[in-house]
Amino acid sequence: GAGVSQSPRYKVTKRGQDVALRCDPISGHVSLYWYRQALGQGPEFLTYFNYEAQQDKSGLPNDRFSAERPEGSISTLTIQRTEQRDSAMYRCASSLTPSWGTGGNTEAFFGQGTRLTVV
């Protein structure tokens, strides 16, 4: 596709349920990032991948959160046993170059996000 695509756009789930959020990056983009954005705040980094390898998961808040990108393209962010505090906008971004590239070229293109509400 032309841009980063995320699905679903909106997800309402009951507390305790598991949810899976999908990100389809721009074709050919090596790096993929997940962010979480609370209302009125800037996005906060969760994790990122270069190709299929998860490079940094330091932003995942606890072990209920996990992410994978098995074939180096589509990624899934999974939240197990959801809690109300997990309610937020989850954003995915992709960039053409690997993060270890020179020149600081880490321009990231963002999807429209998935609005998760845990009730």
Next chain:
Amino acid sequence: GNSVTQMEGPVTLSEEAFLTINCTYTATGYPSLFWYVQYPGEGLQLLLKATKADDKGSNKGFEATYRKETTSFHLEKGSVQVSDSAVYFCALAGGTSYGKLTFGQGTILTVHP
């Protein structure tokens, strides 16, 4: 660790007014600096960037200069339009955390006719 601080909003201006949104950062090394914009109902879009000290990023009439001595990357526009109403985020990448963006909290800009 890295951090970004933006001026608190919201900012309300009349059309054709001058805009400044302040941004300062903390990072080790030599980060790249960005301004992202989020228009109502849309996702984040890169507005401009600067990758080294004294670089000036510019786009759509907006400008920001990477000032290493003051660790700042203030966003400016000489004459705002109603269509510039959006949320603006300052961000950095690199330093000790290359490959991920650290964002400020965002500044809401509203421009009235």
